[in-house]
Amino acid sequence: EVQLVESGGGLVKPGGSLRLSCAASGFTFSNAWMNWVRQAPGKGLEWVGRIRPKTDGGTTDYAAPVKGRFTISRDDSKNTLYLQMNSLKTEDTAVYYCTTYDRGYFDCWGQGAQVTVSS
Amino acid sequence: QSALTQPPSASGSPGQSVTISCTGTSSDVGGYNYVSWYQQHPGKAPKLMIHEVSKRPSGVPDRFSGSKSGNTASLTVSGLQAEDEADYYCSSYAGNNIVFGGGTKLTVL
Numbered sequence: 001e002v003q004l005v006e007s008g009g010g011l012v013k014p015g016g017s018l019r020l021s022c023a024a025s026g027f028t029f030s031n032a033w034m035n036w037v038r039q040a041p042g043k044g045l046e047w048v049g050r051i052r053p054k055t056d057g058g059t060t061d062y063a064a065p066v067k068g069r070f071t072i073s074r075d076d077s078k079n080t081l082y083l084q085m086n087s088l089k090t091e092d093t094a095v096y097y098c099t100t101y102d103r104g105y106f107d108c109w110g111q112g113a114q115v116t117v118s119s
Numbered sequence: 120q121s122a123l124t125q126p127p128s129a130s131g132s133p134g135q136s137v138t139i140s141c142t143g144t145s146s147d148v149g150g151y152n153y154v155s156w157y158q159q160h161p162g163k164a165p166k167l168m169i170h171e172v173s174k175r176p177s178g179v180p181d182r183f184s185g186s187k188s189g190n191t192a193s194l195t196v197s198g199l200q201a202e203d204e205a206d207y208y209c210s211s212y213a214g215n216n217i218v219f220g221g222g223t224k225l226t227v228l
């Protein structure tokens with residue numbers, strides 16, 4: 001059974017940093033395209049970014065609102081996905097979901113990690 | 120403002136059919152057969168219901184179906200049941216990014 005478990009969420013001040021982790025199991029993580037999707041309180045879903053497997057170059061893409069501030073990485077030896085968030089803004093407050101990805105869709109989702117940016 | 124346009128709400132009585140639209144452009148919905156739909160109950164993670172316009176993952180009831188015409192995709196829920204009451208989001212591949220609709224709250228009357 002595919003499982004994705006996010007951790008590392010919390011309260012941080014504007015301008016601060018936070019790193020989320022996503023522990024994956026039940027599939028071959030090293031071959032998987034992985035994404036982060038977020039949802040602000042009472043709002044819709046927003047794609048944050050993705051990372052390709054090393055066999056596809058291991059490269060990343062980001063949504064415009066987070067480009068230059070967020071970094072997605074992976075540790076295939078630990079089956080773990082990361083989201084490093086720097087220069088956080090109040091508008092980054094959201095639940096952040098780790099997802100698997102295949103041919104344009106997000107097939108499995110974690111339970112989400114709450115990130116609150118507030119002074 | 121979301122990249123894809125969905126009606127904010129839809130409703131139907133048990134047993135009826137409801138269709139939710141999702142309008143984009145030729146750069147997303149119209150340009151690729153990579154439209155997907157997600158169901159989200161309050162406080163829960165989204166769940167994939169339809170991918171690649173009309174394909175249902177294993178375990179999703181065949182009451183859920185998807186289609187596309189030009190720049191507009193649609194999700195149809197037939198034989199509405201109480202448990203179908205939820206928020207529904209469409210999504211489309213758009214080259215180097217993925218775009219979502221603003222979501223539609225489906226109410227089963």
